[in-house]
Each structure stands twice: as structure tokens, then as C-alpha cells.
């Protein structure tokens with residue numbers, strides 16, 4: 293029996309990267325999964341690849357999490373087609389890095405809107421179902437960059453905002469049987485960090501090697517590392533944990 297048998301899990305930004313890794317882990321553990329991403333065909337393709345257990349279903353939904361109507365429609369469709377919702381993982385994200393003096397207002401707004409407003413809108417749409425059934429798990433993706441990172445004024449502000457948002461969800465929703473936590477990943481090998489390498493005009497493998505070397509555990513992270521922590525934090529074993537941010541970073545920010 294899997295920990296997520298009979299559960300319905302929504303993961304945003306899950307057509308690839310950490311989101312897809314996390315959706316895969318939930319599917320392996322028995323869940324039906326809705327993969328949400330900007331491009332519906334990419335979401336559907338990813339959903340078709342999930343290792344579902346017998347009786348579980350997968351769904352790919354095109355949705356812009358930073359748009360209220362789109363977020364609401366994605367949750368409504370999940371409930372209609374998969375039969376409910378038990379877990380929401382707010383993972384969708386983008387970067388628009390630049391030093392403060394070169395950062396445009398658009399790049400500030402875009403990053404805030406996807407990470408912070410997106411998590412707010414998706415959570416707001418899901419919470420009414422959670423409150424009604426007196427059960428729900430919310431997981432938000434923060435980042436070690438929340439602690440500050442050169443060239444990421446917009447992203448680090450959004451990711452620290454996610455931590456404050458998570459604490460408040462813990463306070464407001466705890467009485468309704470809902471847990472809300474966050475994971476703050478360190479360097480995870482995905483297209484997002486590959487794009488950072490490209491921006492720095494570095495070879496991807498060299499960029500990963502340097503990041504591994506600088507890390508106490510001497511390796512970079514992979515989507516599976518985040519997925520394992522997500523599967524624990526959204527499980528009933530973790531029902532006494534709420535409002536917390538777990539750094540999954542190989543010790544990167546220890547000293």
C-alpha cells in the first residue's frame with residue numbers, strides 16, 4: 293500500500309524539473325496527479341509519463357498560476373476530472389535575474405506574480421475544498437535564495453515572501469485539518485539552473501561541478517531529493533508539522 297493511495301495531488305509547473313520529479317514520486321506512492329503548467333500539451337505529455345499505480349489517474353492542465361481565473365479553473369477541473377483534491381504543491385517558477393540597477397519593473401512584477409501571487413491564487417482556489425473536507429496539505433517551493441543572492445532581488449524577495457505566506461497559512465488553516473509547509477531547495481540540476489549557467493556563459497557540467505564543490509555534501513541536488521522531502525511533508529506522518537520551511541540544500545547555507 294502506498295502512502296498516497298486514493299489521494300489526489302496537484303503540482304504546478306510540473307511539466308519538467310522539480311515539479312515533474314515531485315509528481316512522479318506522488319504517483320509512485322499511489323496518488324492520482326494533476327500536472328499544471330503554462331503549456332497544456334507539455335502538461336499532458338508529462339502526465340502521460342507518470343508511473344501510475346492501478347486505478348490512479350493523471351491529468352495535464354494548461355494554466356497560468358499568476359492569473360486568478362486560470363488558477364480557479366485548474367482546481368475546478370482537477371476536482372471534476374480526478375474526483376477531489378488533497379495535496380497542492382505550489383512549484384511553478386521563473387527567474388529574471390539581474391543586478392538591481394539593471395532590473396526592470398517588468399522583471400520584478402513577473403517574478404513576484406508567478407511565485408508569490410501564483411501560490412496565493414492556487415492556494416485560495418484549493419483551500420475551500422480543503423476546509424470543506426477538513427483535510428488538506430499545501431507545500432510551497434521557496435529557495436536558499438530567500439536568504440539573499442546577488443542578481444536575484446526579485447526572486448529572493450518572492451522566495452522569502454513564500455516563507456511568510458506559508459507561516460500564515462499554517463496559523464489560519466491549522467484548525468481546519470490543513471498543513472502548510474515549504475521546501476527551500478539549494479542548487480538542483482534542472483533547466484532553471486542550466487539557464488543560469490547559460491546566462492553566466494558557463495558550461496552546464498562545469499557550473500554543476502563548481503556548485504557541488506562549494507557544497508558541504510559535495511554534490512548538487514536532483515529533483516528526486518526535493519520529491520522525497522515533499523512526499524514526507526505532505527504525508528499524514530507529518531501532520532504535526534506546519535508553517536515550516538525545510539532547507540533541502542546539502543548544507544549549502546550552513547556557514
Ligand code: NAP
Pocket residue numbers: 304305306307308309310311328329330331355356357358382383384385386406410433434435436476477478479480481482483484485
Ligand atoms: P523549471 O525547470 O524552470 O520548471 C518550472 C516550470 O514552471 C516550467 O515547466 C514552467 O513552464 C512552469 N511555469 C513557469 N511559469 C508558470 C506559470 N505562470 N504558470 C504555470 N507554470 C509556470 O524550474 P525548477 O528548477 O524545476 O524549479 C521549480 C521550483 O523550485 C521553482 O519555484 C523554483 O523557483 C524552485 N527552486 C529551484 C531551484 C533549482 O536549483 N532548480 C532552487 C531553489 C528553488 P515553462 O517552461 O512554460 O516556462
